[in-house]
Amino acid sequence: xxxxxxxxxxxxxxxxxxxxxxxxxxxxxxxxxxxxxxxxxxxxxxxxxxxxxxxxxxxxxxxxxxxxxxxxxxxxxxxxxxxxxxxxxxxxxxxxxxxxxxxxxxxxxxxxxxxxxxxxxxxxxxxxxxxxxxxxxxxxxxxxxxxxxxxxxxxxxxxxxxxxxxxxxxxxxxxxxxxxxx
Numbered sequence: 001x002x003x004x005x006x007x008x009x010x011x012x013x014x015x016x017x018x019x020x021x022x023x024x025x026x027x028x029x030x031x032x033x034x035x036x037x038x039x040x041x042x043x044x045x046x047x048x049x050x051x052x053x054x055x056x057x058x059x060x061x062x063x064x065x066x067x068x069x070x071x072x073x074x075x076x077x078x079x080x081x082x083x084x085x086x087x088x089x090x091x092x093x094x095x096x097x098x099x100x101x102x103x104x105x106x107x108x109x110x111x112x113x114x115x116x117x118x119x120x121x122x123x124x125x126x127x128x129x130x131x132x133x134x135x136x137x138x139x140x141x142x143x144x145x146x147x148x149x150x151x152x153x154x155x156x157x158x159x160x161x162x163x164x165x166x167x168x169x170x171x172x173x174x175x176x177x178x179x180x181x182x
Contacts, residue, residue, distance in 0.1 A: 001142060002033045002078040003106075006071060006094045007085065008041040009048040014084030014108070014134075021084070021134040022061045029142050034082075037074055039067040075101050079149060080141055083107040086128040091115060099160035102153035106137045115163075122156035 003022075007013040015036075022034035041047050057064050068074060075081070081098035083105065089112030098105050099116060105123030107113040117123040124137035144152065162168075 001029070001031070001080075002035060003080050003082050003138065004035045004037060004074065004078040005082045005084070006037045006075075007083065008038050008044070009036075009053060010041060010044055010087065011046045011048060012085065012087035014086060014129075015048045017084045017129065017131050017134050018082060019056045019061050020131045021082075021138055023059070024131070024135045025138050025142065026061070028139070032142070034062045035065055035074070035078065036062045037065045037068055037071060071097070072101075075103060078103065080104045080106060080123075080138075082134075082138065083113060084126065084128075084134050085113065086110060089113060096160065096164050099156040099164065102157040104141060104149060104152040104156060106134070106141060116156075116159070118155070118159065122152055122159055 005014070005018050007015075009015055018034065018036070025032055025034075036053075040050055040053070053064050056062050065074065075098065081094065081103050083092060083095055085092075085108055089110065091112050092107070095105055095107060095113060095116040099122070105117050107117060107123065107125060108128040109125040110128050114125055117125050119125045124140055126137045127133040141149070
């Protein structure tokens, strides 16, 4: 089973929590893979240094893919997107792309992330900065049957079509503008 985190490599995006969760899950599910895709943002104060990433790769906890401009083939090849951020997000593009591609999600219960997940339906919500909660959610996903994982992804796609379709978003903006002009 493959898990993927896509983010700038910042501690605020849940890097440490992801690595610790990966180590914990691998003790019980040694065949799982935890992929990490994203750039190290050296301009940001709380970036993850390359030496730390290299150490975590060497330990076997994660596989670091670096920065890849076209994430589609990577997302297509994984079972679940993990986004353990506690960074002050807007609505997460990574999570919306995961939904659009029928990928289940494990993310934090914070604004900008919680809106993408109906807990237990298309993914799981964990507590921010809480490795045990993240591990619990990932383990729940690991225990699902193949059929249930596919159904979870399908429910995410339906959510994306219903709530995040561009036509719906445009309609909301048009309603706001019309109301303002009245």
